[in-house]
Amino acid sequence: MKKLFVLLTVLLALMPAAVFAGGGKESSGSSDGPVTIKYYTWEDSAHKPLIDAFNATHDDIQVDAEILPSANYEARLNTLLAGRVEMDAFMEKRQTDMFVQYNNGYIEPLNDYIVEGTPADGAVKAYESQMVYNGDILGIPWRGGAYYVYYNKKVFDACGVPYPSEYIENGEWTWDKFVEVSKALTNAELGTVGSCIYIWANGTMFIEAQNHKPIIDADGNIDFDDGFLRMLQIKKELEGAGAMVPLTDMKVTGTHYSNLFYNGNLGMLIIGEWFPGQMTTGERDGLLNGFTAADYGICRLPCDAPTYTTLGASTNNHVTSYSKNKEAAYEFISWMAGPEAAAIAAGLGVLPAVATDEVREILAESIPDDGTSLNYFLEDKVNFTPNFGPYGSATEAMIDTFQESYLLGNIPDDQVNAQFQANLEQIVATN
Numbered sequence: 001m002k003k004l005f006v007l008l009t010v011l012l013a014l015m016p017a018a019v020f021a022g023g024g025k026e027s028s029g030s031s032d033g034p035v036t037i038k039y040y041t042w043e044d045s046a047h048k049p050l051i052d053a054f055n056a057t058h059d060d061i062q063v064d065a066e067i068l069p070s071a072n073y074e075a076r077l078n079t080l081l082a083g084r085v086e087m088d089a090f091m092e093k094r095q096t097d098m099f100v101q102y103n104n105g106y107i108e109p110l111n112d113y114i115v116e117g118t119p120a121d122g123a124v125k126a127y128e129s130q131m132v133y134n135g136d137i138l139g140i141p142w143r144g145g146a147y148y149v150y151y152n153k154k155v156f157d158a159c160g161v162p163y164p165s166e167y168i169e170n171g172e173w174t175w176d177k178f179v180e181v182s183k184a185l186t187n188a189e190l191g192t193v194g195s196c197i198y199i200w201a202n203g204t205m206f207i208e209a210q211n212h213k214p215i216i217d218a219d220g221n222i223d224f225d226d227g228f229l230r231m232l233q234i235k236k237e238l239e240g241a242g243a244m245v246p247l248t249d250m251k252v253t254g255t256h257y258s259n260l261f262y263n264g265n266l267g268m269l270i271i272g273e274w275f276p277g278q279m280t281t282g283e284r285d286g287l288l289n290g291f292t293a294a295d296y297g298i299c300r301l302p303c304d305a306p307t308y309t310t311l312g313a314s315t316n317n318h319v320t321s322y323s324k325n326k327e328a329a330y331e332f333i334s335w336m337a338g339p340e341a342a343a344i345a346a347g348l349g350v351l352p353a354v355a356t357d358e359v360r361e362i363l364a365e366s367i368p369d370d371g372t373s374l375n376y377f378l379e380d381k382v383n384f385t386p387n388f389g390p391y392g393s394a395t396e397a398m399i400d401t402f403q404e405s406y407l408l409g410n411i412p413d414d415q416v417n418a419q420f421q422a423n424l425e426q427i428v429a430t431n
Helices: 002-013 047-057 073-082 097-103 119-126 153-159 164-169 175-184 206-210 227-240 247-253 257-262 275-284 326-336 339-347 357-363 373-378 392-407 413-430
Strands: 035-042 061-068 089-091 140-143 147-152 193-197 266-272 296-299 315-319
Touching: 035 047, 035 073, 035 326, 047 061, 047 326, 047 339, 061 073, 061 326, 073 097, 089 326, 097 315, 097 392, 119 140, 119 326, 140 326, 140 339, 147 153, 147 275, 153 266, 164 175, 164 296, 175 193, 175 227, 175 266, 193 227, 193 257, 206 227, 227 392, 227 413, 247 392, 257 266, 257 275, 266 275, 296 373, 315 326, 326 339, 339 357, 357 373, 392 413
Parallel strands: 035 061, 035 089, 193 266
Antiparallel strands: 089 315, 140 315, 147 266, 147 296
């Protein structure tokens, strides 16, 4: 964190003339003062520091940020876009929403802005399969995308269970092993619970991703296997054994996954690449109960496939099609994908879209120094994200209710695939 403080101090002291990254187009600034762009995002420990750093180092563009609550950000953003509320750029929280937003004419394609060899170009190419639709570049990634297992070493030690890294090294870190370890970490006397897979639809897609099944692709083709059913079965088995935090409990109480881990009695949490930043914030704010940020580890997802695969969409920024300051908005979101922003993000424990050697060095200060966590966090990996396309948002909403109904015992195992297929066909037919 010392490096982050030094970096922010330097940024605040700098006064460079802003250079537009879009190939020499002039900024829309004037002699009357800087252009102010309206930017929408949600509450997150990394977002405001990035915005503040940009404002401190640019005298021709200033970002007026509207920071909304995280819980209902997706719905509010879509409502604001539909109403054409003043907005020059925005950050996407549910990445599949961008396809509908694009089809509705709210997103500005960036093909004519991005120049080859710039940071924005590098970030787009790193996630090209997610960012290009109908030949148009829909946005610019600033944060990478990958899911991991985060684990509390104190819970493992108390229960006498080896860390997941040992199973990975021995080629044993399968989904069956995950179930076994979750049960072994569940101890009523100690008050420990084995694992948590959060309520989101992504939590049903891990095995489908590792089998490289798209569920629904961008052209509306349906392709899934028994991986969806297997993930539901894993959740149901562990919930029934008291070894997984129940989905319905999390929904009813509105409990955030970070709080579950902060409580200090959860063995494993499967969540995305942003979580190290939340651990840094949790320790800073005194939220960790009975352990410190040095007491957790990071490793791969369990995987039965021969080639390790994770999933996760990058977090992107977009320019609105109706913005009056498109070039200035592009300059800001391009900066978000560049080296200065990447260094700040890494200092906050966030994985940037492009991880350079400098990023690795900075992340080493916030990722647990246990000889394995940083390597697993930054290792080269296959990322296959199912359900990524114009049908994605509707499919996620369907899965949200489908998995809850299954876990409540309303859908028998032998009916899961047929009902899931029928629901997917209905989505393709009506969207």
